[in-house]
Amino acid sequence: MTHVSKGRIDCRNIGVVFGSGAAQTEAVKDVSLTVEPHEFVSLIGPSGCGKSSLLSIVAGFTKPARGAATLDGAPIRKPGAERGVVFQQYSLFPWLRVRENVEFGLKMAGVSRAKREGTARTLLGLAGLLAFENHYPDQLSGGMKQRIGIVRALAANPRVLLMDEPFGALDTQTRTVMQEVLTNMWQRFRLSVLFITHDIEEAVFLSDRIYVMTARPGRIKAEIRVPLPRPRTAAMIETPEFSALVHRLKTLIREESLAAMGSELDAGGVAGFSMEMGPNGVEEIL
């Protein structure tokens, strides 16, 4: 495998605005964050805080209203192979077999057939998926599709990996397994990773550092270093250090979730839900 020596993501004073005119809302406000080379950084926050918008900017899909994102000092303007992305939705090409999916990035780069087949097989082997190289995505389970999605992003030889709630669509059991698979793969490749999630345990288990975002407009509320040793194992979840970190993050996030719902609560949201219902239930209220 080629060794990646760079891969530093810098976001400086980023602002994201949705809509225009009177309907304009500020989604992200003055966010600065850094992912050092070979570092695994998570971004967590209540839903709607703009964490996916930030990843979309780093990926090059959208442009920020204010501020700038750079990769190793070069401004990010459009998507590129040096920034691998793993999506929350299944994004394998259904018309390509598993190995062809993994080869896609190398094929775009003009790598010879023999070489890209070799790379794809090696990576699929590492991920324990070589037996399925000739399957179509529709023949596989959700967890397998996401694993292949990660392998496909890695195969293109990116400098950084951007992951947007990649395990969000999976059931809890598969999720736990996938987290172990990912931390093992990270241990091997040591890529810089920017990982978006709303799952606190997931963020703690995987990351070197965690940014906590506030409710909309999203700002960085806290930056927390995870001092757990590497390589991470499932047993660490039981340790008091792990629990303490999770607890601390939960408190931070809870404040934000409450803040995000605050306006609704004040406006009678709770009163509305606890309203006494007559014998006809909801129909009566309507």
Place this chain on the structure above:
Amino acid sequence: MERSLDMDIDRGATVLPKPPDQSARPSALERTASLEWVRALGVRIAFAVVSIGVPLAIWYLGTRYRVQFYIRFENVPTPLEVFRAAVHVAASNTFATNIVSSLKRIFLGFFIALVFGVVLGLLIGRYRLVNRLLMPAIEVMRPIPAIAWVPLSIMLWPTTESSIVFITFVGAFYPILLNTIDGVESLDGVLLRAGRCLGASEAQLFRHVILPGVLPNVFTGLAVGMGVAWVSLIAAEMIAGQYGVGYYTWEAYSLVNYPAIVLGMITIGALGLLCSGGIRLVGQFAMPWLAYVNGARK
């Protein structure tokens, strides 16, 4: 080491996907499976026989007893008369010439519609500017049925042959175009984003993501387009033709050769069936992954 790996891959690429444990299946199970398959085929054939047999029986009984019940079987030829007509024309060259000239027109018109429909459909679906430039004209022209083009087409084109091919093209073009556009517009955006962040350029996106992504829609358009192409072709041949199955059928009517009318109709049906069957076959071959998509199939 790498060389031997490559050879493995080459062999592996042609093998159909199957779960890794399938090779270990006992042969008794395979026998049962093949028996099951024969049974399923038998049931399928039985259904097909009933499906085609019932209309045939109605036809036979209607002509046998000269039924007059609002619709009149009085002058309708019997199945046997049509069969005799078929045997008769099978010996002659003119009937084969008619079939060949119809097929030639269909393939030419359909192929031109395929190229224009897919290329324009991809561009219109992808680029707003092309969409705004071309769609108004297309929306105006589209409601004009291909048959309505017959008189103008005869004036426009130098030969009858080219005007008939043009009418066939008009019939096949819109279904192919609209299905291709729809395919591009409904393509899952995450696949495009995935393609772009794997380093695909715009041209590569077209070739490796958009085109295969819309292929199922294109084939839907081809199947519908082939049907409309036949409708248009037969109408054009009846009005303007020399040779062709449509011409044959209309000529039979003019010459009061009733069995030949029905023979012409059945020939058109069979040729149409053959063409759509061919498209389905090519579709299965071109899109092997669809075998694993179940959709709403029960």
